[in-house]
Amino acid sequence: MNLKQLAHMLALSQTTVSRALNGYPEVNEETRRRVMDAAKRHGYRPNPSARRLATGKSGMIGYVLPTGAAVDIDPHFVEFLSGLGDYARSHELDLVLSPADADDQETTYRRIVANRQVDAVYISSPRPADRRVALVNTLGIPFIVHGRSEGFDFDYPYLDIDNEGAFHEAARLLVQLGHRRLALINGDDRETFAIHRERGLRRALAASGLTLGDRHVCSVVMTEENGYRAARRLLEQDGAPTAIACSSLIMALGVVRAVRDLGLSIPGDVSLIAHDDVFPWLKPENFSVPLSTTRSSIRLAGARIAERLAARISGLEEGARGEVWPVDLVVRASVAGAPA
Amino acid sequence: MNLKQLAHMLALSQTTVSRALNGYPEVNEETRRRVMDAAKRHGYRPNPSARRLATGKSGMIGYVLPTGAAVDIDPHFVEFLSGLGDYARSHELDLVLSPADADDQETTYRRIVANRQVDAVYISSPRPADRRVALVNTLGIPFIVHGRSEGFDFDYPYLDIDNEGAFHEAARLLVQLGHRRLALINGDDRETFAIHRERGLRRALAASGLTLGDRHVCSVVMTEENGYRAARRLLEQDGAPTAIACSSLIMALGVVRAVRDLGLSIPGDVSLIAHDDVFPWLKPENFSVPLSTTRSSIRLAGARIAERLAARISGLEEGARGEVWPVDLVVRASVAGAPA
DNA sequence: CGGCGAAGCCAAAGCGCTTTGGAAGACTCT
DNA sequence: AGAGTCTTCCAAAGCGCTTTGGCTTCGCCG
Incomplete structure (x- = not known):
């Protein structure tokens, strides 16, 4: 059923039918109703390909x-x-x-x-x-x-x-809890979100006269394995951080594993906060030690x-x-x- | 630049240009070359909307x-x-x-x-x-x-x-290792893959005169949390399994957590094999105890x-x-x- | 040498819609 | 009554491609 047929069986022109269907004003309400009615009854649906060609819109x-x-x-x-x-x-x-x-x-x-x-x-x-x-x-x-x-x-x-605000708050909390050496396990720092998070964290530290050491920040693709490696590197160095902010739940998984492998504990030896985009299949409250998060539903x-x-x-x-x-x-x- | 213009500047008909471009035989090779050439030079690309309308194919x-x-x-x-x-x-x-x-x-x-x-x-x-x-x-x-x-x-x-074969092999291995009480933490058992996996596992058990107890099989949405719950339920019951086959790496994460929470160990108290679809962000070799898997790249x-x-x-x-x-x-x- | 098939090209008819440019009729206003 | 103004509808021209149905031209064959 195409426009031509529909118009023909309504004894109207294609123009009028088209306009009626598309809500143009220059068509009698009575006529429009008739058209709408017939269209629905016959299950008429404009051919999208044709419409695309004519209008340039694809929907x-x-x-x-x-x-x-x-x-x-x-x-x-x-x-x-x-x-x-x-x-x-x-x-x-x-x-x-x-x-x-x-x-x-x-x-x-x-x-x-x-x-x-x-x-x-x-x-x-x-x-x-x-x-x-x-x-x-x-x-x-x-x-x-x-x-x-x-x-x-x-x-x-x-x-x-508000990535900056989120990591600012997270860091502020950690600092309030007495942490002086924070670390950041970030995602790809060429992306804005990572830059903002680092900025937020630094701002919170600065407010208390603290800084983020070069060796306390890393930027990696957000996999479990990278989280693990980053955490080990951080925690095995002199002046290891006592708190870690982490850009993803998946990396946090690796961090937790690293902490355990090193015989340390959360939060006894190191506090951990991660960003949570809210996955249905991995929840921070179900971590072996329930994980503090900055949370925002990506869905x-x-x-x-x-x-x-x-x-x-x-x-x-x-x-x-x-x-x-x-x-x-x-x-x-x-x-x-x-x-x- | 559309077909009409291209045809005009080549002093050919649209028909010929179209056929030349689409590889139809009834066009002189010399002509085709000219057309192809001009098309490339002017960056002509047929309008997909028009082509769709004419052919009904969308690409x-x-x-x-x-x-x-x-x-x-x-x-x-x-x-x-x-x-x-x-x-x-x-x-x-x-x-x-x-x-x-x-x-x-x-x-x-x-x-x-x-x-x-x-x-x-x-x-x-x-x-x-x-x-x-x-x-x-x-x-x-x-x-x-x-x-x-x-x-x-x-x-x-x-x-x-070969889901059936995969879980058949996995179960066969476990049985060979002396396990008599296996359990299966499966995905949604209304889906074929889950049915096949269960079938494979049962077949391997049957070959050794064993069976899969009703209380040793569960079917859940594949989340970490469900893996945890299922594992706890399995391991806390009388006649708990000594080996678990699990349909996903994410659920396996939950299983590992449950085992640890119960003060048990892998593989000392319970052996674990999971199916791995090969995620770049979570690898079985990186589990706290490297995880045996049935592996097939979904990518x-x-x-x-x-x-x-x-x-x-x-x-x-x-x-x-x-x-x-x-x-x-x-x-x-x-x-x-x-x-x- | 006439006829015939193949090769190579073209004009025009779609595909099914939207939109332009009227046109007819009804109504208002002076 | 004539001129303007809406209102309502229509015929036809696109949109840019593919494909049908020829129409020439040319070589080949009997």
């Missing part, structure tokens, strides 16, 4: 997926997807993933924009002065950044959590981004609105006063 | 993503995606994710097929007599099942690993499925070819002889 949102033999997709991604799905599901909004060589995403961005494959895109794990952000900005496709970039001469829409962020992208596509949201979510500090047994 | 593969407030996307999914991306990246093949209410995926399948949004789909986590499989089979869209369904009166193409499976879908789309693969990959049994320190 999908896009994401360029960095891939490569040496590239692993972050497990956080599924949680984000769950959130995106939560919104998209009820709005018949599809997501198209365009895998791209991690070292050359630009080509892919250009392709999906030139081809008008999607109406909007989102960008995740941004770095300062991220080229992707600059690119989509000039390409003129609606977009939202999940996280923040920095150092542009233009503003852009984003959704980020909710996914839903919100889908919502805002939809709003931007339909013109309801405009401009470079930035949105920063606060992060909860959840104190559990893994932190305690500094050892004497 | 994308689809996946219906089950979502819902109570539904969590499996973290295995990202690894699968990585693999899919590995292949798709170099073939300009995009993946469209259509989020659907987990309880009503049929509507979405019908929509994406009716709309011709994608050229092929894959189905994951199938159950016996899975309705999705029956549906896409009748809808007539090319598809591949990742995993296996059962109990149809038709065959279908799939890619699965490779993703790449293979992308490859086969592409082959089916272009007509290179036909029929109901089933492909079953063997699974490695990797023995590490977590298994030992049964306690006296």
Whole structure:
């Protein structure tokens, strides 16, 4: 059942039927009702391919997926997807993933924009002065950044959590508990979130006249193994930290293992706080010693981004609105006063 | 730059240019070269929307993503995606994710097929007599099942690993080591993979005149917490198992925690083998006691499925070819002889 | 040498929608 | 009554590609 047939059986022109269905004002309400009715009764659904060709809109949102033999997709991604799905599901909004060589995403961005494959895109794990952000900005496709970039001469829409504030609070707590030597096991420090977290932590230390030693900070891909290695390195050195802030639950798993291997204990010898993006399959309260966390649901962020992208596509949201979510500090047994 | 312009500047008809570009035989090789050349030089790329409308092919593969407030996307999914991306990246093949209410995926399948949004789909986590499989089979869209369904009166193409064989081998090893009371911590037993694993394990036991007690098998969503709970329940009962087979690394994490909480040890009191889909962020050799596993890379499976879908789309693969990959049994320190 | 098949090209008709540019009729206003 | 103004609808022209159904031209064969 296509438009032509529907129009014919209603004894109307395609124009009128099309306009009636798409809510244009220049059609009699009575007529519109008739059309809507017939459309529903016959299960008419406009052919998206045809509509795309005519309008240039696809009704999908896009994401360029960095891939490569040496590239692993972050497990956080599924949680984000769950959130995106939560919104998209009820709005018949599809997501198209365009895998791209991690070292050359630009080509892919250009392709999906030139081809008008999607109406909007989102960008995740941004770095300062991220080229992707600059690119989509000039390409003129609606977009939202999940996280923040920095150092542009233009503003852009984003959704980020208060990473700096989160790690500031976490560090402040540790300092209040008497810790003087803190360490940070961070994610890739070329990414903004990691920079912000380090900044927050340093700020809290500075407020008490403390500093973060060079040998007390590391930046690694967030795996269990890297968490383990980093923790061992930190704890085996002279002047080992008495408290560790860690950028992910998965790394924290490795930290806990390292602490145990070294015959130390949490929180007796070392306090631990990690950031928790809220995975359903790994919960901080279930760590052998319940883990203190800075918590923010990445799933909710996914839903919100889908919502805002939809709003931007339909013109309801405009401009470079930035949105920063606060992060909860959840104190559990893994932190305690500094050892004497 | 569109076809019309290109044709005009070559003083050829659109027909000829189109055919030249698409490799049709009825065009002079000399002409074809000229056309190809000009196309490349001017960076001409056929408009996909137009092509879609004309041909009905979209050049994308689809996946219906089950979502819902109570539904969590499996973290295995990202690894699968990585693999899919590995292949798709170099073939300009995009993946469209259509989020659907987990309880009503049929509507979405019908929509994406009716709309011709994608050229092929894959189905994951199938159950016996899975309705999705029956549906896409009748809808007539090319598809591949990742995993296996059962109990149809038709065959279908799939890619699965030898779950039964894997758990058969694992159990056989444990029995050889003298274990008489095995337990299984399985995933959702409505899914085929779980059924196959249980079957493999039972078969190995039966071969030695043993059985799997009702109270020695559990089926849960594969989270760390569920692994913990299941293990506690198993180990605290009378006639506790001396060996546990576990369907995922994440659950194994919980099992290890439970064993420790109970003051027991691996492999002294209980041997443990888990299935490993190969995550980059959590490796069995890094468990506090290196974990024995049945191993099969889900990432490779993703790449293979992308490859086969592409082959089916272009007509290179036909029929109901089933492909079953063997699974490695990797023995590490977590298994030992049964306690006296 | 006439006829015939193959090679190589083209004009035009789709694909199914949106949108432009009216046009007819009804209504208002002076 | 005539001129303007809405309201409501329509025919037709895109959108940019593929594909159908010819139409030439040329070489080959009997």
